Amino acid sequence: MFAQQEVQNVSLVTMYEVSKILSSSLALNKTLRQVLNVISAHLRMQRGVISQYFVEQERLVIIAAIGLHADEIARGRFAVGEGITGRIFQTGIPAIIPDVAHEPLFLNRTGSLSQAEDSSISFLGVPIKSGRETIGVLSFQRERSERTQSIQSDLQLLGMVANLIGQTIRLHAEIAKDREQLMQEKSRLQKELVTKYSLENVIGYSKRMQEVFANVHQAAPGRSSILLRGESGTGKEVIARSIHYLSPRKDKPFIKVNCAALSESLLESELFGHEKGAFTGALQERKGRFEQADGGTLFLDEIGDISPAFQVKLLRVLQEHEFERVGGNRTIKVNVRLICATNRNLEDMVGKGEYRSDLYFRINVISIHLPPLRERREDIPFLVEKILGTFNRDNGTKIGLTPEAMQVLSQCHWPGNVRELENCVERFATMARSNLIREVDIPCQTNHCLSSTLWKYQPNGVVIPIAPVADDRLEPATAVSMPEAENATEREQLVQAMERSGWVQAKAARLLNLTPRQMGYALKKYNIQVKKF
Numbered sequence: 001m002f003a004q005q006e007v008q009n010v011s012l013v014t015m016y017e018v019s020k021i022l023s024s025s026l027a028l029n030k031t032l033r034q035v036l037n038v039i040s041a042h043l044r045m046q047r048g049v050i051s052q053y054f055v056e057q058e059r060l061v062i063i064a065a066i067g068l069h070a071d072e073i074a075r076g077r078f079a080v081g082e083g084i085t086g087r088i089f090q091t092g093i094p095a096i097i098p099d100v101a102h103e104p105l106f107l108n109r110t111g112s113l114s115q116a117e118d119s120s121i122s123f124l125g126v127p128i129k130s131g132r133e134t135i136g137v138l139s140f141q142r143e144r145s146e147r148t149q150s151i152q153s154d155l156q157l158l159g160m161v162a163n164l165i166g167q168t169i170r171l172h173a174e175i176a177k178d179r180e181q182l183m184q185e186k187s188r189l190q191k192e193l194v195t196k197y198s199l200e201n202v203i204g205y206s207k208r209m210q211e212v213f214a215n216v217h218q219a220a221p222g223r224s225s226i227l228l229r230g231e232s233g234t235g236k237e238v239i240a241r242s243i244h245y246l247s248p249r250k251d252k253p254f255i256k257v258n259c260a261a262l263s264e265s266l267l268e269s270e271l272f273g274h275e276k277g278a279f280t281g282a283l284q285e286r287k288g289r290f291e292q293a294d295g296g297t298l299f300l301d302e303i304g305d306i307s308p309a310f311q312v313k314l315l316r317v318l319q320e321h322e323f324e325r326v327g328g329n330r331t332i333k334v335n336v337r338l339i340c341a342t343n344r345n346l347e348d349m350v351g352k353g354e355y356r357s358d359l360y361f362r363i364n365v366i367s368i369h370l371p372p373l374r375e376r377r378e379d380i381p382f383l384v385e386k387i388l389g390t391f392n393r394d395n396g397t398k399i400g401l402t403p404e405a406m407q408v409l410s411q412c413h414w415p416g417n418v419r420e421l422e423n424c425v426e427r428f429a430t431m432a433r434s435n436l437i438r439e440v441d442i443p444c445q446t447n448h449c450l451s452s453t454l455w456k457y458q459p460n461g462v463v464i465p466i467a468p469v470a471d472d473r474l475e476p477a478t479a480v481s482m483p484e485a486e487n488a489t490e491r492e493q494l495v496q497a498m499e500r501s502g503w504v505q506a507k508a509a510r511l512l513n514l515t516p517r518q519m520g521y522a523l524k525k526y527n528i529q530v531k532k533f
Contacts, residue, residue: 010042010043011153011157013042014038014039014042014043014157014161015157015160015161017038017042018035018038018039018161018164019164021034021035021038022035022164022165022168026172026175028063028168028169028172029063029064031168032050032063032064032165032168033064033065033066035064035161035165036048036049036050036064036065036066037066039140039157039158039161040066040067040140043140043142043154043157044142045124045140045141045142046067046140046141046142046143047065047066047067047068047112047140047141047142048065048066048067048138048139048140048141049062049064049065049068049076049085049110049137049138049139049140050062050063050064050065050128050136050137050138050165051063051076051078051085051089051136051137051139052128052135052136052169053080053089053134053135053136057077058079058080059077059078059079060077060078060079060080060085060086060089060136060137061076061077062076062077063136067112067141068110068112069112072110072111072112073110075109075110075111076109076110077109078107078109082107083105083106083107083109084097084103084105084106084107084123084125084139085125085137085139087105088125088126088127088137088139089127089134089136089137092127092129092134093127094124094125094126094127094155094158094159095123095124095125095126096122096123096124096151096152096155097122097123097124098122098144099120099121099122099144100113100121100122100123100141101120101121103123106123112141113141120143120144121141121142121143121144122141122142122143122144122151123139123140123141124139124140124141124142124151124154124155124158125137125138125139125140126138126139126155126158126159126162127162128162128163128165128166128169129162129163129166130166130167130169130170131170135166135169135170136165136166136169138158138161138162138165140158199213199216199238199239199242199246200242200245201238201242202235202238202239202242203379203382203383203386204376204379205378205379205382206371206376206377206378206379207376208371208375208376209371209376209379212239212368212369212370212371215366215368216239216242216243216246216368217246219243219366219368220242220243220246220247221246221247221248222247222366223337224365224366225318225337225338225339225340225362225363225364225365225366226240226243226338226339226340226365226366226367226368227303227339227340227341227342227363227364227365227366227367227368228240228339228340228341228342228368228370229341229342229343229367229368229369229370230341230343230369230370230371230372231343231370231372231415231417232343232416232417232419233373233416233417233418233419233420234370234371234372234373234417234418235370235417235418236301236341236370237256237299237301237341239368239370240254240256240297240299240339240341241254241299243297243339244296244297244299244337244339247297247337249295249296249297249337252293252294252295252296252297253292253293253294253295253296253297254293254296254297254299255289255292255293255296255297255298255299256298256299256300256301257270257271257289257298257299257300257301258301258302259300259301259302259303259305259306260301260302260305261302264306264307264309264310267306267310268310268313268326269286269288269326270288270289271288271289271290271314272288272290272313272317272323272324272325272326273285273286273287273288273290273291273325273326274286274288274325274326274327274328275325275326275327275328277327278325278326278327278328279326279327282327285325288323288325290317290323290332290334290336291332291334293334293336294334294335294336295335295336296336296337297336297337297338297339298336298337298338298339299339299340299341300338300339300340300341301340301341302341302342302343303340303341303342303363304342304343304344304346304349304355305342305344308354308355308356311355311356311359312356314359315356315358315359315362317334318338318359318362318363319362321333321334321335321336322334338363340363346360346364347360372414372415372417373414373417373418373421374413374414374415377410377411380409380410380414380421381406381409381410383418383421384401384406384409384421384425387421387422387425387426388400388401388425388429391425391426391429397429397435398435399429399432399435399436399437400435400436400437401436401437402436402437402438402439404438404439405437405438405439405441405442407439408439408442408444408445409421409424409425409442412424412444424442424443427443428441428442428443490522490526491526491528493512494508494512494522494523494526494528495528497511497512498523498528498530498531503530503531505519505520505523505530506519
């Protein structure tokens, strides 16, 4: 009576712990080994194996085991009907072998009993089923002296555990299948995203550029003003054109104006037009860019460089959608979508009072940031390929790059972004002496990169342009000092430029983007003696 009660208690505790383990983790192999350890401890069994049938291998393969070495586990493979394990799988019927030494079906495939030939070993095996389908076998071995009187109850307990294992294996298979389907769907959507969010004549397979493309597609159909932010050379004009051609205004004009290229008076005449006789040389009336862009899109590049006085004039047009030509008094109404671009920090300028906050909010309805080339390096090989392809078509050549040369280009910092990359590729393609560009043919590998002399790099990777020394005798109120680069003072930068150019003032002036006159004044200002050779 007490023995039967003890067996029931052991069975209940074992089932409770097994069910708790099977529901605790998604790591199937680890979970199954923990189940085998619990059964081994409670039922005093030495070696436990869980075998699963794999259709592609046409074999039962051990997926979890205790009491076996790795090489023994690797040998534990059975065909359907082969050995006791194969027979249990084939028939779906549990089996008890009181002594495996007298059982011809026991193949000792793993070789685990070679050191226990003098012991009497019993074998218990049950099928693992998922529904009505047998998917594997759970088996244990132990010495016959251990719990021989309860072998039937132990087999029944193993059968219940096998049912739980079957459900767990099926659940993991479904999870793996769902995960595979999700990964395939994710891959399909990513490929579709690249196709969906693409812009004509714009290369951008990187994540950052895909975000830009998505924003462009989202913003293009609307009427709101758009501000394109980003460093010089990132392709703001190309993106502006793409927005126009994706919008309902695509059949209307796309007009562009570089605000930094014109003085305030010329910019006013350029944008608003002028009447005949408005000023000297105004021989006839002329439509401005706002009128020319009526119904379409007006792209104002370098919007951060306009003067405070002109900011007021531009603000009125954006608020009222009307203006007067220079020298005229007739109000002209226009329907224009405005796209602006700048590489300046407008927020900082507003904070300093250099830029009107009301104009800032008018042009910055939708802001799209274009990443610098160094933040989307995966696009560089595609850009180089396109640039080289255009060069080869225009010049009738067949120039290519070695992988090593492409790697060099991919690792460059490119402070001038795509514009600098285009210039570099065109430069070495033009000067190439063969149709294959190698690593040594890249100018920066032989210290012949002209652009590198214009930039300095801080330890954190920040690019700092070497600015010109202003001639404070001419414009003392607007003198601009050279920023420090790599902790170098202005005097040290001048000395470095002179040493690099062999103490030739004209060459040093070009390195620092100065005129020879400004260079001479700077040398005098910092009391730098020019060396004679």
